[in-house]
Amino acid sequence: MEKTTRPRRTGLLPRIVPSPNLLEGLERTTTLDRPIAALAKAVRRRLGPSRLRDVLHGVPLGHPLHPALAMVSAGCWIATAVLDLTRADPRASRTLVAAGLGTALPTATAGLADWSALHREQQRVGFVHAIMNLTATGCYGGSLLMRLRGRERAGRALAFAGLGAVSAGAYLGGHMAYRQAAGANHAESVSHLVPLGWHDLCALKDLPNGRPVRRRLGYIELFVLRLGDGVSVLADGCSHLAGPLHQGRVTIENGEPCIVCPWHNSVFRIGDGSVVHGPATSRQPAFRTRLRHDGVVQVRPAD
Structure with a gap:
């Protein structure tokens, strides 16, 4: 019987970069x-x-606001490391450390707001992400204090420790963004998926008045709402985390009908799919509609 061996992981990089399986285990753990x-x-x-x-x-x-703010803090602290390595002007290093600390609070606040409206698997990774970033902030706070007291060597050591923590936090943030799709648009434009021209959707008489339903156009799921003889159509999957909009409730915002996502309460204007309230930040793809002479509703992607 032929013996099989698993390929060995060689080199330094596999020992430095965590295995994806480790982070998948973090997604599944219920400890926290x-x-x-x-x-x-x-x-x-x-x-x-x-x-x-x-x-x-x-x-x-x-x-999302959080990633943009995080780039400012991380950029200041990376620049601090460069200055510390080159033994540049200590005043410049202190300024950069302080600037990073100054943006840390709004960055964390925006991150908490986003994190509170995620799925539990994403929240588990995000919780550790937040702990690493809090650790980094503490290290840089101590670094600034040491530098102000003239203890530059201790300040540099704490800053490098903070850089390690913020790098680990950034790695977890990248996992959330790219592997778990937190913050990504889950309702990308569908116009390229629909052939040109008008397409039959359903008969107007088959749509309940005032209650949203789901209909399919090919393999695309659509949110459909009839109000009298008018019909509004959006992509059904919420842009935040793909919640089913047809299960949401219809409300009025500023005199216009809107739909509230049943998962995380994002609010979209039914007429054009624009965002009224978050956590969603991307509009819902909208469709133009018209009523054929025989009562069939036709749709096409909105311009």
Whole structure:
């Protein structure tokens, strides 16, 4: 019987970079679920449906705010490491450490807002991500204190420890963004998936008035809402985390009908799919509609 051997992992890189299996194990572990659930609930209750919550999610920007702020803090601290390695002007290093600390609080606040509206598997990784970043912030706070007291060597040592922690946090953040799709648009434009022209969807008489339903156009799931003789159509999967919009509730915001996602309460304007309230930041793909003479509703992607 032929003996098979598993390929050996050689080199330094596999020992430095965590295995994806390790992070998948972190996604499945339930050890921290109790504090995670309590913290997420407290954050959601504290923010509530408010303008502040929308700003923290990045609704006015059209994409999450937390990654943009995190780049500022991390950039300041990476630049600090370069200056420390070259023994450059200590005042410049102190300035960069302080600038990174100054942006750490708004960065963490925006991150908490996003984290509180994620799935539990994403929250588990995000919780450790937050711990690593808090550790880094503590190290850089101590580094600044040591530098101000003239203890430059101790300040540099704490800064390099902080850089290690923030790098680990960034790795976990990348796993959340690219492997778990946290913060990604889950309702990308579907216009390239639909052939040109108008397409029959269903008969108007088959649609309940005032209650959203799901219909299919080829293999695309659509949210369909009839209001009298008018029909509005959006992509059904919420752009935040792909929640089924047809299971949501219809509400009125600023005099216009909107749909509230049943998963995390993102609110979209039914007429054009634009975001009214987060945590979603990307609009829902919308469709134009028309009623054929025989009562069949036709759709095509909106311009």
